[in-house]
Structures are given as structure tokens and as C-alpha cells.
Amino acid sequence: MxxxxxxxxxxxxxxxxxxxxxxxxxxxxxxxxxxxxxxxxxxxxxxxxxxxxxxxxxxxxxxxxxxxxxxxxxxxxxxxxxxxxxxxxxxxxxxxxxxxxxxxxxxxxxxxxxxxxxxxxxxxxxxxxxxxxxxxxxxxxxxxxxxxxxxxxxxxxxxxxxxxxxxxxxxxxxxxxxxxxxxxxxxxxxxxxxxxDGPAAVPVPASPDPDAVDRLAAHLAGARHPVVVTASTGADPRTAPLLDELCRRFSIGVLEHKPRYVNVPSGHPLHLGYDLGPVLAEADVLCFLDVDVPWTPGSGEPRDDAIVVQCGPDPHFGAYPIRGHRSDLSITTDTRGLLTTLLSALDDRAAAIDPDRRARLAGTARRNRERRRETLATAALSGGPIDKTFMNWALGEVRPDDGVIVNEYWARPEFLGGLAPGAYFNSPPAGGLGWGLPAALGVRLARPDRTVIATVGDGSYMFANPAACHHAMRAHGLPVLTVIAANGRWAAVENSALTMYPGGHAAAAGEISAFACLEPVPAFEKYAEASGGHGERVTERAGLVPALRRGLRAVRDEGRPAVINVHCA
Structure with missing residues (x-):
């Protein structure tokens, strides 16, 4: 009592x-x-x-x-x-x-x-x-x-x-x-x-229906090319090893679709990458684990003969006014409970699994890893202006073992291999700008022993009210390294217009629309200096890695926040 x-x-x-x-x-x-x-x-x-x-x-x-x-x-x-x-x-x-x-x-x-x-x-x-x-x-x-x-x-x-x-x-x-x-x-x-007296009891999550789990296990066991697709299961870091084990033991491909967390190790032997398009064309069973937008209609859909399963605490995302993605089986459950139950259910069906499908899936995963390595190698060796791929390579070169990345633009997990669960947080689905830098401060407050890196664009940095953020860093002792990809434009606005009207007047103009232009780009590094931090502007490729190292030194050794303002193509 x-x-x-x-x-x-x-x-x-x-x-x-x-x-x-x-x-x-x-x-x-x-x-x-x-x-x-x-x-x-x-x-x-x-x-x-x-x-x-x-x-x-x-x-x-x-x-x-x-x-x-x-x-x-x-x-x-x-x-x-x-x-x-x-x-x-x-x-x-x-x-x-x-x-x-x-x-x-x-x-x-x-x-x-x-x-x-x-x-x-x-x-x-x-x-x-x-x-x-x-x-x-x-x-x-x-x-x-x-x-x-x-x-x-x-x-x-x-x-x-x-x-x-x-x-x-x-x-x-x-x-x-x-x-x-x-x-x-x-x-x-x-x-x-x-x-x-005492802490409030934590509500126990819903358990999956046993018959529904058994049906899902039967679909996965009998498939030629089964794939689990996830975006947010890593919100509970305890799910990552379960998803890893499930896909390894039972030869199931895993794909991270616009991931917001570290959901499974990027080096998983059956990790099919981050591009949903090829998987939609191949998979005969698709199990979406807590994915709010499984695919974009008109840009590619599951095969007509594929089994589509949607699972999660609210598998059809009832708070979204319209969402018409089909589902042949929907399971209301928390992801950890589902994975635990599914491991047991598939144990009973392991003998029915096609012995050749592991090699097929592993081959696709290997080719994807090789392409990513080639992309990074090319970015590292080529010349020209700094682009976002080069920024990812540079961040990978300097990222400390205790680093936590809070991304609101350019840092991509596929180029930052070796991320542990809880080491990467990506932009939330609603896309309200100004989340990344304040969220990085919150992560640093909750994990004072970790090095936190905020990766943002010039637009998202301005939306974050940087003066208020740097004041909080100084007031509460929260040194964070902020790396800004400053390209002088709202990329989402520009890309949306060009995608919708590829042959339109905006595309033919050959210049950035006034709606997308952020010029002139301020000297963002001065925000850090004004609050007693370290600030640098980088315009050449050769200067990026040394600047990032100096920024990390300021954060880790001196306890001062740092801003690296990168002129990015």
C-alpha cells in the first residue's frame, strides 16, 4: 500500500x-x-x-x-x-x-x-x-x-x-x-x-495480440525477400539489439527509412541501407515498425502482391488527419514487446525459412555498404567547394567515441558508421525549424559526460534563436559544438519548387528564388564569441577538419561552446 x-x-x-x-x-x-x-x-x-x-x-x-x-x-x-x-x-x-x-x-x-x-x-x-x-x-x-x-x-x-x-x-x-x-x-x-509518496507508476505498454504476431511470423518465415523498415524504434534504445538479433537469426533484411534514431547498427550484415525505392520493388513482405509515412504515394509503392504490415503504439497514426497507406495486417503494440514476442514466434518457424535468402539479402547489403564507402572516398579526395557529403566525411574523421549528434539538416547516419544507440537524433517528422540546437542543449544537460554536436543549416540555426541558445550554454554550463552548413538558401523551398515544376519559370531562371534566398549570410561564429565561446568560419576544404578539431578542443578541454560556420555549396 x-x-x-x-x-x-x-x-x-x-x-x-x-x-x-x-x-x-x-x-x-x-x-x-x-x-x-x-x-x-x-x-x-x-x-x-x-x-x-x-x-x-x-x-x-x-x-x-x-x-x-x-x-x-x-x-x-x-x-x-x-x-x-x-x-x-x-x-x-x-x-x-x-x-x-x-x-x-x-x-x-x-x-x-x-x-x-x-x-x-x-x-x-x-x-x-x-x-x-x-x-x-x-x-x-x-x-x-x-x-x-x-x-x-x-x-x-x-x-x-x-x-x-x-x-x-x-x-x-x-x-x-x-x-x-x-x-x-x-x-x-x-x-x-x-x-x-513516491514516483508515479509508469503505464505498462500494450502487448501485441498473440494471433497477430503468429500471422506476422508466418509471413516473415515464408517470404523470399522479407524486410523490416524502421524510422523511430531507436527511441527506446533497448530495441536496437532485439531488432539486430531478429534480422540476423531469421535472415530478414532491415532498412532505416529517414531514421530519427540509431535503430540498428549500420554495419548489420543484412542492413539494406536508407533508400526505400529498391526495397519496394523487391520485397514480398514489408513490416513497418512505427513508421509514420511508410512511403510517398506517387514516388513508389509496395508491389501489389506484397504483404504490408504496420506495427506500433498507434500503427495508423490517428493524430494525422489523412494517411491512406494500405496495411494487410496492423498490430497495436510497443516495439520492444513485439520484437520480444516475434523472436519466440519465429523460433517455431525457423525450419520453413528459405536457406538461400540470407545470401541474397547479404549481397544487397554489401553492395550498399561499398557504394557508401566509395561516395565518402570520392568526397574526401575530390576538390572544389565544400558540400554536405564532404562535411559528413570530415565529421566522421573527428567524431569522438562519446559523441552524440543532434541533427537538423546535414549529418547522415549512413556516412557516420559506428553510431551506438542513443548517439544520433535526427529532425522530428513535423519539420518545425529551430529544434536542433535547443535539443542539443537538452541532451547535454541530461548527459553531462558526453560530447554533444549540433549539426544544423543556416536557416535552422536562425530559427533556433541563437542568442538565447548561446546565453543558455553560458548560463547553465552546457558547451556544445555547433556545425552550420551555411549555403545561403532554404534548400527545402527551392527543391520543392523545382520538383513540382521541373520545366517551370523558377527552374529556367537559373538562380535561387527570392523565396529561398538567405543571403547575405551572417557571421554566425560571432554568436559564440559574444557568449565567451569559440567561433570560426570555414570556406576551404582543407580547413574543415582542423577547425572541427579546434571546436572540439574548446568544448571538451576548455568547457566553452563552439560554432564552426561552414560555407557550403
């Missing part, structure tokens, strides 16, 4: 914060405003109250706060908490919340609420902005992206509300939740709040 504990809290704010820490929330990422007065007082009163409260991580912009919390979850696997300033802070944070939602990251996103009362109660309105900032439905801004939203209304609710929020956020598919905190409620006396 759970033990009940009385929290020695004077106010609801103190009780709320103490309960967060009691439930395992170790950090509170904040961007404060006038609604924070009871929170500020709660932290100032700690020498008197003796309460154990979450560590405060002050962030100079809301996108930094939410994306840094996102990165901290990537770093330690725990839910994180954020507090923003009323409606305006929430508005600035919506992109980060959308990014966390599509990445299934459990965040408790909270915000103050404009005071309820015009006067007469502790915490009532005392500034002109309290009228202008109030909304009829503050949570409506992000309701589509959160799993739950609510408003704290009284001290007697604190335990129920906190536990409900964390329970919903962590239940698979995980995601952010939103809680508003009126100033008057936070300022009320706590009246001896009692609550169950």
Missing part, C-alpha cells in the same frame, strides 16, 4: 512544485512572466520551507524551453516539465509542442493564466497586460497537439491533476500535455496537502 505524505507547503504553488519533484520531475524549464509570482516566492522560501523542488532551467525564449526539454527527454528517457508565460508564452511555444507531439515525447507543458479576478483576491490583476493577455480559450492554441489539457483550480486537486497529467503524457503513444495555472490558485494556502 502506498504511503501518504503531508507536504509542508504554505501555498498551492509550493505543494504543486514539491509534488512534481516527488513524482520524478527533476527539472523545470521556464520562461517567466508576471504570472510566476507565487512560483518565484516558492523557490525563494526554500530555506524556510525545506521543500525539495525541481531544478530551474531558465530559458530566454519559449522555443528554447520546449525544445531543450525535448532534448533532455532524448538524453535520459524521462518526462520533462516546462512552464511558460500565459497566452503569449504559449503562442511562442506552439511549434515546439507540435514537434514534441509528432515525436511522441512526454512533456508536461504548463503556463500561467492571466489572473481570474480583477481585484479582491491574492494574485488578482495588478498590471495592464492582465486584460490584454487573457483569452477565452488559451489552451485552444495547442489543443490539437496535446493529449490532454486542464486548469488547476484548487489545492485539493494538486495530486489528482499532477498524476493525471503525467499518466496521460507517458501512456503510449506518449506525448505532451498542457496545464494552465491561475495566479490566484497558486497563491492560495495549501492547507496541509497530503499525497501518496
Amino acid at each position: 502506498a504511503r501518504t505524505r503531508r507536504f509542508a507547503a504554505g501555498t498551492v504553488a509550493e505543494a504543486y512544485l514539491a509534488l512534481l519533484k516527488n513524482r520524478g520531475i527533476g527539472r523545470l524549464f521556464v520562461n517567466a512572466g508576471t504570472d510566476f509570482a507565487p512560483i518565484v516566492e516558492a523557490y525563494a522560501r526554500r530555506p524556510v520551507s525545506g521543500l525539495d523542488l525541481p531544478e530551474i532551467v531558465v530559458c530566454a525564449h519559449e522555443n528554447l524551453a520546449v525544445s531543450m526539454a525535448h532534448g533532455a527527454h532524448l538524453g535520459d528517457g524521462r518526462p520533462q516539465a516546462v512552464m511558460l508565460h500565459t497566452s503569449v508564452g504559449t503562442a511562442n511555444a506552439v511549434c515546439g509542442v507540435l514537434t514534441a507531439a509528432r515525436s511522441r515525447v512526454p512533456l508536461l507543458v504548463t503556463a500561467g493564466r492571466t489572473p481570474l479576478f480583477e481585484d479582491g483576491a491574492p494574485g488578482a490583476r495588478d498590471a495592464g497586460i492582465h486584460w490584454a493577455q487573457e483569452m477565452y480559450d488559451q489552451a485552444g492554441m495547442l489543443r490539437e497537439f496535446v493529449k490532454w489539457d486542464y486548469e488547476l483550480r484548487d489545492a485539493v486537486q494538486v495530486e489528482t491533476v499532477v498524476d493525471r497529467a503525467l499518466d496521460v503524457a507517458r501512456t503510449q503513444p506518449a506525448g505532451p500535455v498542457y496545464l494552465t495555472l491561475p495566479r490566484e490558485v497558486l497563491a492560495r494556502p495549501a492547507n496541509g496537502v497530503e499525497a501518496r
Whole structure:
């Protein structure tokens, strides 16, 4: 039976914060405003109250706060908490919340609420902005992206509300939740709040249906060219060795489709690479493990006679308004549970597996590895301007064994062999720019013993509010190496127009459209220098590897952040 504990809290704010820490929330990422007065007082009163409260991580912009919390979850696997300033802070944070939602990251996103009362109660309105900032439905801004939203209304609710929020956020598919905190409620006396003591129970994920697993095992065992396709299974690093074992033992090809994590070792003997097109043409069984967009209609689809299986906590991604990819078998399950069960189910069917298919799959995997090696070798030896392939080669030359890469543009896992689970995080599926650098800070905060490298473009660096990010690096002691591929354009905008209108006027113009142009490119390295860090601009191939080494030295030996601004074709 759970033990009940009385929290020695004077106010609801103190009780709320103490309960967060009691439930395992170790950090509170904040961007404060006038609604924070009871929170500020709660932290100032700690020498008197003796309460154990979450560590405060002050962030100079809301996108930094939410994306840094996102990165901290990537770093330690725990839910994180954020507090923003009323409606305006929430508005600035919506992109980060959308990014966390599509990445299934459990965040408790909270915000103050404009005071309820015009006067007469502790915490009532005392500034002109309290009228202008109030909304009829503050949570409506992000309701589509959160799993739950609510408003704290009284001290007697604190335990129920906190536990409900964390329970919903962590239940698979995980995601952010939103809680508003009126100033008057936070300022009320706590009246001896009692609550169950200890961390909240973690919801147990759904187990796969045994009959469905048996059907999947039969399809995989009887196939001539079976392939497992994954993008995000490595969100739980414990799945990587299971997927590795499954494909090795039972001669199943594995392909990483726009991977966001290290899902399986790149050197796996049956790793078919990162290009889905050839696999769609060959595979007679395709098992998609938690892949939100299995293929792009019109660019290639599975064979008509292929068996298509979709698996995951929400295999059809119900939060996406439209998603018409076919599925002959859908299994609702967490990936680790499925892989564990599938290993056992295939043991019983191993004798039925075609003995020749391992050699066929291994041959394809070997040819793919050879092509990647040739591509890197060519990039290393050829001359001309710096391109992204050369940048990947250079990063591979200097990446330390403890390095963790947080990518929002150019770093590709296929060119950075030897990445262990948890050593690579790629852009979330929603594509809201400005995630990468703040997320890298969150990873560094959660893993202070690792070297964190943020690989971004000039556009994503500007969207990250770099002044706020470098301020946080200095304020919280989070040295990160940031490597910018500065090509002076929005590549996604340009490529989209040229793809849709290959013979159009934009293509014939022979120059970058004004919609895609970022010129003139600022001296981004100066952001690091302005915050006491190391900054360099690189324009020639011969200078890149030495500059990266100097940047790593600044981060690892001197404890200073570094920016390497690379002029890239």
C-alpha cells in the first residue's frame, strides 16, 4: 500500500512544485512572466520551507524551453516539465509542442493564466497586460497537439491533476500535455496537502495480440525477400539489439527509412541501407515498425502482391488527419514487446525459412555498404567547394567515441558508421525549424559526460534563436559544438519548387528564388564569441577538419561552446 505524505507547503504553488519533484520531475524549464509570482516566492522560501523542488532551467525564449526539454527527454528517457508565460508564452511555444507531439515525447507543458479576478483576491490583476493577455480559450492554441489539457483550480486537486497529467503524457503513444495555472490558485494556502509518496507508476505498454504476431511470423518465415523498415524504434534504445538479433537469426533484411534514431547498427550484415525505392520493388513482405509515412504515394509503392504490415503504439497514426497507406495486417503494440514476442514466434518457424535468402539479402547489403564507402572516398579526395557529403566525411574523421549528434539538416547516419544507440537524433517528422540546437542543449544537460554536436543549416540555426541558445550554454554550463552548413538558401523551398515544376519559370531562371534566398549570410561564429565561446568560419576544404578539431578542443578541454560556420555549396 502506498504511503501518504503531508507536504509542508504554505501555498498551492509550493505543494504543486514539491509534488512534481516527488513524482520524478527533476527539472523545470521556464520562461517567466508576471504570472510566476507565487512560483518565484516558492523557490525563494526554500530555506524556510525545506521543500525539495525541481531544478530551474531558465530559458530566454519559449522555443528554447520546449525544445531543450525535448532534448533532455532524448538524453535520459524521462518526462520533462516546462512552464511558460500565459497566452503569449504559449503562442511562442506552439511549434515546439507540435514537434514534441509528432515525436511522441512526454512533456508536461504548463503556463500561467492571466489572473481570474480583477481585484479582491491574492494574485488578482495588478498590471495592464492582465486584460490584454487573457483569452477565452488559451489552451485552444495547442489543443490539437496535446493529449490532454486542464486548469488547476484548487489545492485539493494538486495530486489528482499532477498524476493525471503525467499518466496521460507517458501512456503510449506518449506525448505532451498542457496545464494552465491561475495566479490566484497558486497563491492560495495549501492547507496541509497530503499525497501518496513516491514516483508515479509508469503505464505498462500494450502487448501485441498473440494471433497477430503468429500471422506476422508466418509471413516473415515464408517470404523470399522479407524486410523490416524502421524510422523511430531507436527511441527506446533497448530495441536496437532485439531488432539486430531478429534480422540476423531469421535472415530478414532491415532498412532505416529517414531514421530519427540509431535503430540498428549500420554495419548489420543484412542492413539494406536508407533508400526505400529498391526495397519496394523487391520485397514480398514489408513490416513497418512505427513508421509514420511508410512511403510517398506517387514516388513508389509496395508491389501489389506484397504483404504490408504496420506495427506500433498507434500503427495508423490517428493524430494525422489523412494517411491512406494500405496495411494487410496492423498490430497495436510497443516495439520492444513485439520484437520480444516475434523472436519466440519465429523460433517455431525457423525450419520453413528459405536457406538461400540470407545470401541474397547479404549481397544487397554489401553492395550498399561499398557504394557508401566509395561516395565518402570520392568526397574526401575530390576538390572544389565544400558540400554536405564532404562535411559528413570530415565529421566522421573527428567524431569522438562519446559523441552524440543532434541533427537538423546535414549529418547522415549512413556516412557516420559506428553510431551506438542513443548517439544520433535526427529532425522530428513535423519539420518545425529551430529544434536542433535547443535539443542539443537538452541532451547535454541530461548527459553531462558526453560530447554533444549540433549539426544544423543556416536557416535552422536562425530559427533556433541563437542568442538565447548561446546565453543558455553560458548560463547553465552546457558547451556544445555547433556545425552550420551555411549555403545561403532554404534548400527545402527551392527543391520543392523545382520538383513540382521541373520545366517551370523558377527552374529556367537559373538562380535561387527570392523565396529561398538567405543571403547575405551572417557571421554566425560571432554568436559564440559574444557568449565567451569559440567561433570560426570555414570556406576551404582543407580547413574543415582542423577547425572541427579546434571546436572540439574548446568544448571538451576548455568547457566553452563552439560554432564552426561552414560555407557550403
